[in-house]
Amino acid sequence: AQSVTQLDSHVSVSEGTPVLLRCNYSSSYSPSLFWYVQHPNKGLQLLLKYTSAATLVKGINGFEAEFKKSETSFHLTKPSAHMSDAAEYFCVVSDRKGGGNKLTFGTGTQLKVEL
Amino acid sequence: GAGVSQSPRYKVAKRGQDVALRCDPISGHVSLFWYQQALGQGPEFLTYFQNEAQLDKSGLPSDRFFAERPEGSVSTLKIQRTQQEDSAVYLCASRGLAASPDTQYFGPGTRLTVL
Numbered sequence: 454a455q456s457v458t459q460l461d462s463h464v465s466v467s468e469g470t471p472v473l474l475r476c477n478y479s480s481s482y483s484p485s486l487f488w489y490v491q492h493p494n495k496g497l498q499l500l501l502k503y504t505s506a507a508t509l510v511k512g513i514n515g516f517e518a519e520f521k522k523s524e525t526s527f528h529l530t531k532p533s534a535h536m537s538d539a540a541e542y543f544c545v546v547s548d549r550k551g552g553g554n555k556l557t558f559g560t561g562t563q564l565k566v567e568l
Numbered sequence: 569g570a571g572v573s574q575s576p577r578y579k580v581a582k583r584g585q586d587v588a589l590r591c592d593p594i595s596g597h598v599s600l601f602w603y604q605q606a607l608g609q610g611p612e613f614l615t616y617f618q619n620e621a622q623l624d625k626s627g628l629p630s631d632r633f634f635a636e637r638p639e640g641s642v643s644t645l646k647i648q649r650t651q652q653e654d655s656a657v658y659l660c661a662s663r664g665l666a667a668s669p670d671t672q673y674f675g676p677g678t679r680l681t682v683l
Binding site for chain 1: 571572599601603608609610611612613616623624627659661671672673674675676677
């Protein structure tokens with residue numbers, strides 16, 4: 454069984470300040486972990502993914518995430534928020550033993566960026 | 569290149585009507601997935617195809633839901649006798665052999681409203 458918990462349903466930051474979106478996961482086997490972003494009326498876009506290579510993963514638009522097995526966490530960070538980062542972010546886990554066929558999504562974190 | 573496309577983008581149905589939602593995956597992608605995203609929630613897995621074979625339908629909520637991919641390309645998700653709880657965004661995703669085994673590329677979704 455696999456699951457993810459996104460610890461904050463809403464995060465609000467000022468433009469130019471750091472972003473931290475928190476995610477904890479549970480997986481019976483070695484997981485693959487992802488962050489997807491969803492802008493209003495747009496499809497889900499992959500930001501970054503972890504698949505057992507480097508534990509610090511860099512993604513698009515300046516985002517990165519660190520896989521910490523001891524803490525079962527995969528938090529998403531960005532040094533400086535931009536207005537265009539305002540969107541819904543989903544932490545996602547898949548079970549690689551099962552072929553990664555079923556993605557399990559968290560409930561999402563709505564990021565608001567203020568001037 | 570072209571991404572995953574879905575049609576219609578919006579569908580309004582009266583309770584009890586049948587609906588059919590179409591997904592055109594990225595050309596050459598052998599794997600296709602359907603997810604259901606209720607308002608304010610993360611997407612939830614419905615079913616998975618590899619080519620024309622439906623290998624996992626464990627997420628289909630009832631026998632009113634039926635999916636097919638007869639030629640291993642376009643897929644249709646059919647919902648019979650729609651009910652109000654079927655109102656959601658239905659997302660299609662595809663995955664290709666050339667990509668990472670775990671990366672799923674999502675379409676924009678079909679928003680179904682059942683009155």
